[in-house]
Structures are given as C-alpha cells and as structure tokens.
Amino acid sequence: MNRRDFIYTGIGGVTAFTTGLKLFSKINDKEVTQLLEDENKSNVREYKINAEISEIDIGDKFKAWTYNSKAPGPEIRVKEGEIIRVVLKNNLPDSTTIHWHGIPVPNAMDGVPGITQEPIKPGETFVYEFKAQPAGSYLYHSHVGYQLDQGLYGPLIVEPERELLSYDREYTIVLADWAVFDGGGPEASRAGHTRSSMDMMGRGMGMMHRGGRGMIGRFSSDDTPLLEPNYDAYTINGKVNKYSTPFMLKEGDRVRLRIMNPSSATIYTLRLAGHSMTITHADGRPVKPFSMDALRIGMGERYDVLIRADNPGRWSLYTLKDGTPAGGYRLATFLYKGIQGDSYSDDSFSGRFIVNRYWDMEGIPDDKIPGVKGEIDRRFNLTLSGGMMGSPYWTINGRIWPETDDLNINEGERVRIEYFNHSMMPHPMHLHGHFFEVVNNNQRKSPPLKDTIIIEPHMGTGVIDFVADNPGDWFHHCHNLYHLMGGMANVLRYR
Ligand SMILES: [Cu+2]
Numbered sequence: 001m002n003r004r005d006f007i008y009t010g011i012g013g014v015t016a017f018t019t020g021l022k023l024f025s026k027i028n029d030k031e032v033t034q035l036l037e038d039e040n041k042s043n044v045r046e047y048k049i050n051a052e053i054s055e056i057d058i059g060d061k062f063k064a065w066t067y068n069s070k071a072p073g074p075e076i077r078v079k080e081g082e083i084i085r086v087v088l089k090n091n092l093p094d095s096t097t098i099h100w101h102g103i104p105v106p107n108a109m110d111g112v113p114g115i116t117q118e119p120i121k122p123g124e125t126f127v128y129e130f131k132a133q134p135a136g137s138y139l140y141h142s143h144v145g146y147q148l149d150q151g152l153y154g155p156l157i158v159e160p161e162r163e164l165l166s167y168d169r170e171y172t173i174v175l176a177d178w179a180v181f182d183g184g185g186p187e188a189s190r191a192g193h194t195r196s197s198m199d200m201m202g203r204g205m206g207m208m209h210r211g212g213r214g215m216i217g218r219f220s221s222d223d224t225p226l227l228e229p230n231y232d233a234y235t236i237n238g239k240v241n242k243y244s245t246p247f248m249l250k251e252g253d254r255v256r257l258r259i260m261n262p263s264s265a266t267i268y269t270l271r272l273a274g275h276s277m278t279i280t281h282a283d284g285r286p287v288k289p290f291s292m293d294a295l296r297i298g299m300g301e302r303y304d305v306l307i308r309a310d311n312p313g314r315w316s317l318y319t320l321k322d323g324t325p326a327g328g329y330r331l332a333t334f335l336y337k338g339i340q341g342d343s344y345s346d347d348s349f350s351g352r353f354i355v356n357r358y359w360d361m362e363g364i365p366d367d368k369i370p371g372v373k374g375e376i377d378r379r380f381n382l383t384l385s386g387g388m389m390g391s392p393y394w395t396i397n398g399r400i401w402p403e404t405d406d407l408n409i410n411e412g413e414r415v416r417i418e419y420f421n422h423s424m425m426p427h428p429m430h431l432h433g434h435f436f437e438v439v440n441n442n443q444r445k446s447p448p449l450k451d452t453i454i455i456e457p458h459m460g461t462g463v464i465d466f467v468a469d470n471p472g473d474w475f476h477h478c479h480n481l482y483h484l485m486g487g488m489a490n491v492l493r494y495r
Pocket of ligand 1: 394425426427428478479480483484488
C-alpha cells in the first residue's frame with residue numbers, strides 16, 4: 001500500500017475508536033503521525049514465529065522444517081483492516097523468508113529472496129508488517145529453496161468486517177504431500193526416492209521408484225534442480241487420516257470449509273463422500289455460489305466451500321483417481337454426532353462427478369478491486385515447457401529462470417497474459433501482488449478473480465487479465481515447487 005492510502009485508511013480506522021474526532025477536520029502531519037501511532041497500538045495483531053527444525057508426527061515421526069514446531073504453522077487469523085505484524089526468527093541452518101500468498105502486500109513485504117528482500121540469515125530476525133485486506137483465505141510459506149516441501153507453510157485467514165455468508169461452523173483444511181524423510185521432500189529426492197513425471201496424482205499414487213536426479217546423465221550433477229520426490233503420505237492439518245481427529249458435523253448444520261493447498265507438487269480432486277460442495281470463494285475472492293461433486297485444487301489454490309450436513313454417517317474425504325472413486329486415497333474423516341462404530345458410510349454416487357472448472361465460475365463485483373475495463377494495453381504470450389525425458393528443467397518461452405524474460409509493464413496498464421502449456425504436466429501459475437481475472441469465457445459478465453491458475457498439460461491454455469495497480473517487482477511462477485526450482489519463473493516488473 002502506498003503511504004497516502006495507509007494514512008487515509010488509518011484515519012478511518014482511528015475514527016471508529018475515537019469519539020469526537022471529525023474525519024474531515026484539518027489534520028496536520030504531526031497529528032497524522034500521532035494517529036498512525038495510536039492506530040498501531042490498537043489495530044496491530046502481532047505473531048511471533050520461529051522457523052526451526054523440529055520433529056513432527058503426522059502418523060510417522062521425522063524431522064521437518066517448521067514454524068513454531070508445527071506443520072502447518074500456526075493459523076494467522078485477523079479481521080480485515082487490521083495490521084498483521086509477524087516477527088520471524090530464523091533458527092534454521094539456512095536463510096529463509098515468508099511469502100504472504102495471495103495478499104497484495106506492499107512489494108517490500110512480499111518475501112521473495114533476491115527480488116523483494118535479502119534472505120533472512122540463520123540467527124536473524126525480520127519483521128513483516130502489512131494491512132490485512134481484502135478478506136479471504138490465504139497461505140503463508142517460505143520462498144527459499146525447497147523449504148516449502150520441508151514443512152514451512154501455514155494458513156492465513158482475513159475475516160471480513162461483516163460476514164455475509166451464513167453458516168454454523170467452519171474448518172480450515174490444509175492439504176500437504178510428504179516424503180517422510182528427515183528434512184522432507186528434498187532429502188527424499190536427494191536419496192533417489194523420486195517419482196516419474198508420468199506418475200502424478202490423478203493417474204495414481206503408485207510407487208514408482210527411480211534412482212538419481214533424472215534418467216539422463218547430464219542432468220545429474222550437484223547443482224541441477226531436484227526431481228519431485230515420491231510422496232509417502234498425504235495429510236490434512238498435519239495428520240494422515242488414520243491418526244487424525246474426525247471433523248465433527250451436526251445434522252442440519254451448514255459448514256464452511258476453507259480448503260487450502262500448499263502442497264509442493266500435488267493437485268487433488270477431493271470428494272466428500274455423501275455430500276456435494278458449494279464453492280463460495282476461489283483464492284479468497286467471492287464467486288457466485290455453485291455446487292459440485294468433487295473439488296479440483298492445485299498447488300497454491302484455496303477454495304471456500306459450504307456443505308450441508310444432511311446425510312448422517314461416517315464419511316471419507318478422499319481423492320478421486322481418473323475421475324472415479326476407485327482407488328482413491330482417504331485424507332480425512334467427517335463424522336456426524338451420534339454415529340457409532342468404525343465403518344465408513346458408502347458413497348453411493350452413481351453417474352459422473354461434476355468437478356469445478358474455471359469457466360463455470362462467475363466472480364462477484366467488488367468495489368475495492370475494480371475489474372479490467374476497456375482495451376488491453378499490454379499482452380504477453382508465455383509458452384510453458386520442459387521436463388522432457390526426465391529433465392528437471394522447466395521453461396517459460398524456452399528459458400530457465402533467472403534467464404527468463406521480464407514482463408515489463410507500466411503502472412495503470414491493463415495487462416493480459418496468455419499461457420500455452422506444451423509440456424506433459426499441469427502448471428499452477430501464481431502471480432504475486434495482484435488478483436487477476438480468469439478470462440476463459442468472454443461472454444461472462446464477471447470473470448472470477450484468482451491469484452493462481454492451473455494450466456492443463458498437452459497444449460492446455462489459459463488467459464488472465466489484471467490492472468497494474470501495485471508497483472514493484474513481482475515474482476510469477478509455477479507453484480509446483482520442483483518446476484519453480486527447475487526454472488519456471490519470471491518477474492513482472494513495473495518500469
Ligand atoms: Cu509447473
């Protein structure tokens with residue numbers, strides 16, 4: 001946020017607390033400073049977060065990289081308009097940063113090493129501070145190396161000043177993929193516990209061991225990117241299903257689930273047996289509610305859904321395989337109060353599951369985030385490729401980060417990015433610092449706003465539009481951590 005906006009909103013915030021203060025009376029600079037200080041006292045939510053190696057127990061114990069000894073890290077939950085202040089102490093043996101995934105923070109707070117800040121060295125402390133807006137479901141995570149896959153992520157929820165949805169209870173659901181090695185995914189990969197790029201979720205999670213860092217010798221030196229590990233376990237809120245506490249439901253309740261996917265390399269198609277889900281928010285932004293049978297959610301994406309608890313039983317939240325329930329993986333249990341016994345209720349669904357697609361979603365207009373109106377000023381065509389023949393390198397327009405071309409823009413421009421996926425893997429592309437419109441259907445009056453969009457494999461395409469309204473250097477990259485580390489990244493640069 002720029003300073004002027006900060007001050008204006010700051011005054012507004014203080015007015016609510018201070019009787020007799022006239023918003024439109026003349027206020028000099030000194031008074032403004034005082035007001036800001038007062039506001040900082042009443043309106044700051046401070047969190048102390050220590051990044052440290054710690055043993056965790058997801059059902060199997062191993063040493064992970066954690067925030068406050070937990071993975072996921074502590075839930076940050078504030079009200080819209082409050083100031084989030086995170087005092088991050090780095091007790092790791094490596095440098096780190098935190099990125100506030102989805103929130104359009106001021107550039108210097110964005111947490112990308114080498115682009116928006118110096119990495120925070122071991123033993124150092126760094127203070128992040130920014131205004132929590134707009135309301136929504138977000139994530140925070142490390143943006144250094146493979147730390148995301150070692151456990152450095154957590155949920156961040158900004159509640160609206162006035163909640164418009166009506167529901168009886170809510171649960172945060174944080175999905176994660178684990179290679180159960182001390183040091184997490186990268187250590188598994190270094191040990192040769194990797195999976196083939198042909199063996200991704202959706203085509204099964206079968207074991208497919210393959211030694212080394214790639215099939216081809218020239219990809220196997222020490223400074224080459226790592227291949228995706230073969231994940232051993234999938235958790236929700238840090239536990240595999242067998243060792244988790246069921247999510248309790250009471251018949252008649254409307255329940256909100258904030259489903260977030262900070263997994264490093266797993267796209268899920270989630271089915272709550274016995275229930276449909278109604279999407280109300282995509283990446284934190286409200287959409288016209290629509291109902292589906294299973295939720296496809298890529299790395300970096302968040303969906304808020306409502307479920308109606310109208311079917312008592314013990315139900316699985318599980319992943320679909322090839323779009324069918326057969327061979328799925330049970331991630332969590334939803335249990336109605338009063339239900340006895342250990343056996344799961346049958347998901348007696350017949351027919352074809354309806355899975356969310358971007359072009360089924362319609363955004364809800366928001367005064368604070370005006371849409372992209374009028375002609376596009378600047379266009380970029382980005383071809384996503386790489387990973388051929390077991391290569392760990394992934395490219396944008398044929399180049400590997402940091403050799404990729406910058407996306408140079410001017411403030412105020414209406415920008416369009418068109419993606420073409422020439423590879424055999426899906427790429428959840430994430431843009432920092434901005435919400436974009438997903439332009440899949442020009443007939444739609446209000447395209448949904450998102451910050452992450454899956455570009456499907458085998459010549460898949462996608463188009464996003466946004467207004468350049470947040471100056472700085474913003475990272476733009478695939479949210480498959482191994483693709484990011486393999487080069488699929490560039491920078492949106494304001495001139
Ligand atoms: Cu990718």
